[in-house]
Amino acid sequence: MQSYFVERDATEAVVAAQWSRVLGRPPASLDADFFGSGGSSLLAAKLVSALRGALGTRIPLKTLFEAPTFGGLSARIRNDTPGSGGRLLTLNPSGAGAPLLLVPAASGGVIGLHRFGGDPIDRPVLGLQARGLDPAEGEPCGTLAEIVDDFTEVLEKADAPRSLHLAGYCVGGILAYELAAGLLRRGWDVRSVVLLNTSLYCPPLTVAEAAGEKLLSVAHEAGIAIPEGREPDAAEVYRAVGSQGPDPIETDFAEFQAGLRVFGSVGSAVSGYVPEPGDFAVRLFSTDDRDDPSDVERTLHPVTDWPDLGLTDYQQYQVPVDHFEMIVHEPTLKAVENALKDIDDGRRRSERTM
Numbered sequence: 001m002q003s004y005f006v007e008r009d010a011t012e013a014v015v016a017a018q019w020s021r022v023l024g025r026p027p028a029s030l031d032a033d034f035f036g037s038g039g040s041s042l043l044a045a046k047l048v049s050a051l052r053g054a055l056g057t058r059i060p061l062k063t064l065f066e067a068p069t070f071g072g073l074s075a076r077i078r079n080d081t082p083g084s085g086g087r088l089l090t091l092n093p094s095g096a097g098a099p100l101l102l103v104p105a106a107s108g109g110v111i112g113l114h115r116f117g118g119d120p121i122d123r124p125v126l127g128l129q130a131r132g133l134d135p136a137e138g139e140p141c142g143t144l145a146e147i148v149d150d151f152t153e154v155l156e157k158a159d160a161p162r163s164l165h166l167a168g169y170c171v172g173g174i175l176a177y178e179l180a181a182g183l184l185r186r187g188w189d190v191r192s193v194v195l196l197n198t199s200l201y202c203p204p205l206t207v208a209e210a211a212g213e214k215l216l217s218v219a220h221e222a223g224i225a226i227p228e229g230r231e232p233d234a235a236e237v238y239r240a241v242g243s244q245g246p247d248p249i250e251t252d253f254a255e256f257q258a259g260l261r262v263f264g265s266v267g268s269a270v271s272g273y274v275p276e277p278g279d280f281a282v283r284l285f286s287t288d289d290r291d292d293p294s295d296v297e298r299t300l301h302p303v304t305d306w307p308d309l310g311l312t313d314y315q316q317y318q319v320p321v322d323h324f325e326m327i328v329h330e331p332t333l334k335a336v337e338n339a340l341k342d343i344d345d346g347r348r349r350s351e352r353t354m
Helices: 012-025 041-055 063-064 068-081 144-159 170-186 207-221 234-242 253-269 293-298 330-353
Strands: 088-090 100-103 125-128 163-169 189-196 281-285 314-318
Touching: 012 041, 012 068, 012 234, 012 281, 041 063, 041 088, 063 068, 063 125, 068 088, 100 144, 100 170, 125 144, 144 253, 163 170, 163 330, 207 234, 207 253, 253 281, 281 330, 314 330
Parallel strands: 100 125, 100 163, 163 189, 189 281, 281 314
Antiparallel strands: 088 125
């Protein structure tokens, strides 16, 4: 049973990251009260200042006093500054180390990764959003090459730092690895790629099949019993999700469908994926349940796992928790930061001897 809070959209990811950095722990729920969680007037000013820096927008201090809960503050920011983050979000604007770029998983966004914007990650942290999450952007990218080209364009238009680490969770690690290779070919300085439980068992799926699997998963989470052999109805699932617990972030059915299309496009894009050895450091953080048995069974092509690819600079770390808990697991976060710091320190030592 999941015992930790997972943010629902990019705004909540940014707020949760800075909340965690200021208070020393993430919000426990949407109803978590900033002042009831140890916040003070001084820390309130610090949080608002951090959010201004991360979001690049004006947020009055009174906003936190008027909406002191995590959910209320996020809603005020979401409603008052629509689209302020664009498709390249800042989860943390500063820190001692080289910047870390979070590449989205199949969901297309940074949901679930807010802890990487808080302590103990001591560096600027950016997060990419996939094309198509906003229905106004049209259809999502259809192939892995299109995803890489699209992300590269977003980074270049935003004038992102050209010396950075990349990280991806689950299938996002594949996108991060391919994006790193593409950036390297364009002359960017890719310091490392961090793979967070990324499996190379990628069964052949069409967009519709991958989106259908996601819809079925959401239906089960919503408690909808789907008879065997029957496809779940997206509108029915959307209504069921909206009737339970906190209101869904998607304000209309079109946004819900857009999320399914993005998931389907990513699942299809990585089907049959086989990586080529990259000329950059790779750090894999792996749990015991990294390879889903269903994916292993359905993958048709031979799979050579990351340690056996002949990578020139590869290290693997065993994570003692499961796939879902690892991204909020404090020792794992510290291990990721230490791995990045070791790479940065090695770079500085090398530069001093040149």
